Amino acid sequence: MADTPKPDELAKIDHTPLVFRGWMDTQPEIRPGIACYGSKSKDLKYVDMPNPRDWSPFDDDWKLPENWQETIHEGFKDRLDRFRSFKLFMDICVRCGACADKCHFFIGSGDPKNMPVMRAELLRSVYRKKFTVGGKLLGRLAGARELTEDALKELWYYLYQCTECRRCSLFCPYGIDMAEITIMGRELTNLVGLNIDWIAAPVANCYRTGNHLGIQPHAYKDMLDFFTDEIEDITGLRMEQDLNRKGAEILFITPSGDVFADPGTFTCMGYMMLFHYLKDLGLDITWSTYASEGGNFGYFTSHEMAKRLNAKMYAEAKRLGVKWILGGECGHMWRVLNQYMDTFNGPADFLEEPVSPITGTRFENAKTTKMTHIIEFTADLIKNNKLKLDPSRNDNLKVTFHDSCNPARGMGILEEPRYVIKNVCNNFYEMPPGTIREQTFCCGSGAGLNAGENMESRMRGGLPRANAVKFVHEKHDVNMLACICAIDRAVLPNLMEYWVPDVEVTGVHEMVANALVFEGEKKRTTDLRGEPLPGMEDEEDV
């Protein structure tokens, strides 16, 4: 693993590209710290992906199949015929440059090929050479080039430096979406076995065990049991959860990251406490070990793999006989659920339109997918005064909210999390406009790039986000960055530690649970992290 440069080193960023050398005449060095490790043979084999073998992007030989060029060209043609988006986005870019400085990877690296327009041109140049008259006749003058091995490597390098956050597409006058182009490009690289380890392994895990982290059912139960003990220590109440229970009204699915590592685990405890709180009010809910993954790394591989992994949700809902599905806090999970799930694996006509058993609110906007976001569910509870909350328990927190890319630009959940946060804590400050809501910046590690070996790239990509956090940290003393995304919870702590060391990261439901006042609970002295509540610093009870 490459050493990550210190922040002051890394901050020396030059955004000016070479003047006299055009982009076709430069070949990137595929660098440790930026590139991720190559996919492993066993993971590709497990899900029947092409060209399984162990390989490394840092070697000269990528062990491509004999006919790799033909395979990619055919795959290209096939996708042009199947996706209007792809064909259109290959044709209509005018290179106005509006997207250029909108990408967090360009802002943080200065690498001109990280400008969305340029990243797309890497693929377009291949398209022009193979599929357009101008490109065939005029070659480089028409911005066309042959798909050589070097071109493929370059393409791979930059396709796996895009987090599919769609910020560029917001600014594009034609709505050209680099995420869509990256999705297609990654499908093409997967045709010849060029995935990254950090995507391929979770995909294989998820296929087998139901979740990316490969947590087997008994271990999953152990983890929830462990959280139950933790919660009991803090509240004095035992909040057992049901797993794989048939006949429950609601199936709950959340990213497995939430049961695995801090601070996601605190969010997970938050869900558990909320569910327990609502039990007496009529909540009948179960978790599942089979559908134990909300996220979908298949989506970072191909549409087909996304569909294969996503299928578990409806399948499990059907098996358990639930009425509808509640989904946890996660980013790309919700883009898939919102924009793909019903098309992939619907119609879910065996489910019912979600209705909150507590408030009676009908979630009309989930009429066909039958899946509701927990932040919608909780916002509705709070609006209807169903939760007794003591926001002062979060008074040690000065909170800002990071809109995750996908819920923002692939769904539009902007107000609900803010509403919930403002009801469970007293100190909330927005980051500057231009860095939040639909213009939010990516954490820099989405779309499967939250590996360890590409830490430099992650710190670069996360710089715009971190810089906006730093702004509110300096101005308002903000010390907590809230989010509704499991990848955020996994990666933002590193990012904060690197750029804004005094800021921690939390899921919204962790703060909800901190504020939630239970009947018969013992006097709480600590929050879910075991840190003293405001005014309880001297209590000995931990």
Next chain:
Amino acid sequence: MNFIISILFSGFAVSTLILIPWVGVGAFDLRVLFGVIVPYAAMATFFIGIIVRVIDWGKSPVPFRIPTTAGQEWSFPWIKSNPIDNPRGTGGVIVRMILEVLLFRSLFRNTRLEYRNADSSPRIDYEWEKWLWLAALAFHWAFLVIFLRHFRFFMEPIPSFVHLLDNLDGFLQLGVLPFNGLGVPCVYISDLLMLAAVTYLFFRRLYIPQMRYISLPADYFPLFLILALGLTGVLMRYFLRVDITAVKELAIGLFKFSPTVPEGIGVIFYIHLFILSVLIAYFPFSKLMHFAGVFLSPTRNLSNNNRFVRHVNPWDYPVQTHTYDEYEDEFRERMIEVGLPVEKEIEPKEEPKEEPKEEEKE
């Protein structure tokens, strides 16, 4: 290849295109070729080309509904949604598209990155930047007005909207300095705007380092072509006057499909016409197709209603999945151990150690 080559190539190409009719009409008097055949061929290429392109796009389906959402979605009555930037239905999409096509709404969001790194502490700002939007808007609208004004050459009698446009567009009542009042027609605002905008769009490609890096000959070429088109038009109107009556005779002839080639039209007109012909013939093969493509863009022309209105993928196919039964078969023993409910019990419950083999027989 770098920006110098790109600019030289495009500049050379456009210069050649100017020379062709100049020599063709000026030296060889090929008026029928440049006044009739080339324009017809260009128009045919333009219309057929665009239709073929759009049909070709249309042939590829939209398997998934993937709008870019740029505002709050529709959820609860007590949460204010943004029906335009995050449309719930067709009405919102139509408004979104109108704003996109007529006012370039997405481009209006544009900002400029300001990266400072003082004392090893980066500070990133997103500055006001509406110049691109303004220039793009000025260019497209001015081009439209100029196009519409040209109807006075194609139609007899001149439609009233053309008179209206003429008056509005020329309301400054300026002559060309220093010829004010010397019989030079008044200056159109649209002419000035278009030339200024195109010039700006060219210089920003040169001046902004990132723009310089991404620009291809395919970006400079149409700019130069349009600049040449505008300049020849301006030359013709204000300086090198041509016989307007003859021009109109030719134009009306073209549109009535009974072309005539009158005597005495200056070469400058044929250059203007030839450049226009090249521009429209180039259209279907180039990035200029964005004007049609924007209407088809799936991130803009779809509603964000996937959760309540089903979208069907026409080429959907069944995929292999890992079923619950396969899952339970692998983990049954351990599931039972921790008390998780299972579909199938293991038969000899008393001796769990031998279970896996038994289980495989099931």
